[in-house]
Amino acid sequence: MLIRKRIEIPSSEITPKETYRTFQMSRRRLLAGLGAVGAAAATVGLPEAAWGLDKLKTVPSNYNVTDRDVTPESKAQSYNNFYEFGEEKDDPLHNAQKMQIRPWTVKIEGLVKKPQTLNIDDILAYRPIENRVYRFRCVEAWSMVIPWDGYPLSELIKFADPLPGAKYVQFISTTSGRGMILPSGIEFPYSEGLRMDEAMHPLTLLTFGSYGEVLANQQGSPIRVIVPWKYGFKSAKSIVKIKFVEKEPHTTWNDMAPNEYGFYSNVNPQVDHPRWSQAHERLLNSNSIFPKTVPTLMFNGYDEVASLYSGMDLRKNF
């Protein structure tokens, strides 16, 4: 009678992050050709400094969430929607580790003065990395509070120098990871997009890290965007291409179910998802068995973006 069941790995059996990171770092460095250093790093009892590479040098910012506790890092890194790496929330944690995040380049294409390919490390070093704590609201009616590390996307857009005809920015995510599990129906590469004014908004963060460290693979390492007033799926992960276009680009979830996932997908408690209410959210930032259900805020509490949508019917343009 016993049916085989996927048992959740108890937290006690999950490799401690440090250990895993050590392994990951050492592997990365081996791949980078620094075999000797890598081999040394792989030995037990690694000194702190050896994986200090994984930490990001960040500067503080004025963006903070003061009324909610920050989600524990382990929760933010074990509960991810990254469908290229599986459909279950904990699949990306296991499957995304195959993704190679170095070398990594980002292509700048479309309506720009000069299309070019940028190296991730150059993008990283281009501006100081700010630490910003944002509310993160998933379309599935749960939310977290996560410290992200990055700089405004507007900086990179200015660097890319788009032509006047560029009205939208499209983000294309990687498909390079071998072993990506492709569920039927969802077409990859993942495509997301923002209107130019949304992309230029100071809140829109080009993100390289969280919790002061390099993004975990399952969070969309090495480079993603975070658009805090929109549902999480709008914040494309593991970006390999940024394209400036004239017309609204196609976006993956909108392709799948246009009635469920609009192009704008601003957090809006008044517009329900067809399968659940968006008026409330489960705030995943505590260690309690009883969920904290809190009212969802318009634009996820980021009222400063309201002017971007003045005159628009947000029920139609959900």
Add this chain to the structure above:
Amino acid sequence: MPSKAIPYFKAAVHILCLLPAAYLWDLYRSHKLVAFADPVNYITHFTGDWALWLLLVTLAVTPVRRLHPSLNWLIRFRRMLGLYAFFYATLHLLTYVFLFSGYDVPAAIAGVRKWHLMEPLVQLNAVLPSMLDDAEKRRFIQVGLAAWLLLLTLAVTSTQASIRSLGGWVWQGIHRLIYVAAILAVIHYWWLVKAGVRTPLKDTLVLAVLLLWRLGLWATKRTKAKARERRLWSEDQAIR
């Protein structure tokens, strides 16, 4: 199986069916569950999965039994398995009501501790509008609830006394609703996952096999019955 062994076997099946619940309880007691990113989501899926799986196991009893006459004793476990499916379906529903809906459990507990015995109902009243809204608007909630109501009906009428008072025919008719409940449960699953997500596929295939087997059995029986009818009819003609 010798009749003497049945009680022992029943005890074993009880234990097996309670193992998932015990596992969940252990996760809770050992504080592992709270370390999960979204404990409520986990509990919901866990109880929902087991409700559906046990329903499928219940539906598998008859086909397996028919494999060989020596497996006939399996029928004695069918009711028990069905009741456990209902048990997990009920836990699933309770998870929705008390953990998913926004019900303030700590407030309810605190109220009771202060001898405000109505507090749990006050809290229920507070989330009732959103639950009714769900029941009214969301089709996956509707089919899920319908499946549970059917299972409730079957559970209530699962006693020997019910069989006697309803009569075999009526009782069997009612209990054929398990097919409807299982189909609704699978639809519930498909309607709640995102487009393109195929996690309900395996359960659906198992259910399809179990139902098609019955359809096949029914079709063969019908053909045989017709053949017999024809034979009797021609014999009848011959006699005349």
